[in-house]
Amino acid sequence: MSMDEDVRHLAGLLPDPDRAAVAVVPPVSADGHWAGAPSAVAADGFVYLAYRLRRPVGEGRGYAVAVARSADGERFETLTTITREQMDAESLERPTLxxxxxxxxxxxxxxxxxxxxxxxxxxxxxxxxxxxxxxSRTTVLPGDPKTGVKDTVIVRRGATWHLWASCHPLADPDEADQMVTDYATSADGLEWTWHGTALSGRPGMWDARGTRVSAVRFEGDRVVAFYDGRATAAENYEERTGIAAGTDPAALTPLGDAPAAESAHRGGGLRYLDLVELPSGGIRLYYEYTRPDGAHELRTELR
Incomplete structure (x- = not known):
């Protein structure tokens, strides 16, 4: 299958904002206020959703993570909210449920x-x-003095836990917005073994400054990943969605020369795509979407 054919094959899993419903609105309808970075699980007749709430830099940044439940995948009731203060954190970003x-x-x-x-x-x-x-929290990915680690994607397949995480260089604080995605495995989801960088940006391309895997599917003998990318530091917070694939979860290759999905508004941000297979059939998409007012809302679509 060629790259163009691969992209067409996966088009049915890409967001179409015109088909979307709003699952969670931002706390304030203004630039810098976000509801997004979703992670969803279908279980026991419900869709459970964890997501991040954010204010602008200087006003609290990622101030909380909410966990919610829905019978239809669109209308959610909040079950609990965890704040950055409770986690001794300056900010919270994407959770993984x-x-x-x-x-x-x-x-x-x-x-x-x-x-x-x-x-x-x-x-x-x-x-x-x-x-x-x-x-009762436990640190599972501490990072190190040279690397920040966050925004995990976790897939259990057989006896193996697979993890992709966004990693940021810390040697130069002005360059810390750069990101690649590293890959790790585990037998229990707590002790992880790293296997190197699975996805990185391409010089001169739309994803040159950073690549952050947001969702992964195993399809036969290949691995398909959706990822957030940006070309410059100025595009931080407004990443768009791309597709990568490979036969090894530790080595993914971007497909195509342009983003596969983006918002029509402001910086084009459409990011943190998550895919949930429903027991009744079909797939639900959840993602963070930039609105005309600069706020980000959490959207969902049923496939």
């Missing part, structure tokens, strides 16, 4: 370390998504 094989739940949280450009990932575990306790 996972149902473990024994029926318990995990919430992986991307936490900005106070007063630095560093990010780490911590995990909470509970018997029910309404019961996550920040006091």
């Amino acid at each position: 996972v149902r473990v094989a024994d029926g318990r739940w995990r919430l992986y949280l991307s936490c900005a370390t106070e007063g630095t450009k560093h990010w780490r990932v911590e995990v909470l575990e509970a018997g029910d998504p309404s019961e996550f306790d920040p006091g």
